[in-house]
């Protein structure tokens with residue numbers, strides 16, 4: 001059986017006389033988290049609206065489990081769960097009541113399935129509280145629980161990290177990965193901030209001006225031999241400098257921090273050497289993401305925001 005959940009084949013969108021989406025072709029596999037990244041106005045929302053059937057295609061096709069969104073709309077869309085705008089829910093109902101209400105509108109959603117999705121998004125504790133009292137992160141979870149009730153093969157989330165604080169982003173990262181693995185669902189997440197979604201994605205597609213400029217395997221981008229910039233907070237600093245000067249390019253050193261360049265693979269060696277020499281390490285931070293650098297180069301700007 002093929003592991004392709006969704007295929008975009010030369011997808012185009014013309015609005016007025018403007019080519020908004022200029023022919024996107026890529027596949028998304030079952031069980032993978034695919035990040036759809038691009039600056040504002042790149043065409044992410046337009047593409048997603050076409051993927052979920054909210055907008056017609058001007059050219060090409062979207063296939064979900066082989067079913068064309070153009071010629072087999074019902075079969076195709078049955079396999080899609082999505083949150084495109086804010087998740088819809090009744091604030092005066094509890095999370096559970098919202099899910100039960102929603103489940104009634106769908107075929108074959110059992111009570112057990114409701115319990116299962118609540119657990120998958122980690123909402124067990126709050127499920128009997130009114131949704132109106134939920135934080136943004138909790139509303140997001142309930143929205144996702146709703147979207148996966150019918151066990152779709154593809155889950156599409158447009159900018160799910162928007163407005164979330166770092167703790168909220170960490171939470172979403174954890175349950176999205178779990179979801180992809182346990183439900184074998186293909187998850188597509190759009191964002192204009194690579195840093196917010198990089199850690200939860202298997203692959204990242206970069207879109208600019210309606211075109212896909214790169215698709216990158218996230219793990220391949222952090223190969224052990226990749227040179228990264230590392231910031232070290234250590235004391236005494238001078239001894240650390242002395243140890244490092246021979247082997248590494250020190251880019252800067254401050255009162256208690258050092259900025260060096262090293263192959264990723266060498267970081268454990270550096271830490272080990274410091275420990276042996278009684279240098280105290282307070283923090284080690286990799287400050288450059290190679291993926292980010294690559295994307296900046298492709299976009300030709302200093303920021304992808």
Ligand SMILES: Nc1ncnc2c1ncn2[C@@H]1O[C@H](COP(=O)(O)OP(=O)(O)OP(=O)(O)O)[C@@H](O)[C@H]1O
Nearest residue numbers: 015016020038039040041042043044045046047192
């Ligand atoms: N209905 C429309 N009429 C005319 N132009 C449109 C319409 N919808 C979108 N566009 C244009 O299409 C381009 C892509 O918009 P889209 O919203 O898909 O981008 P995006 O990548 O999702 O950006 P954002 O993160 O800002 O939502 C933009 O230049 C936008 O102005």
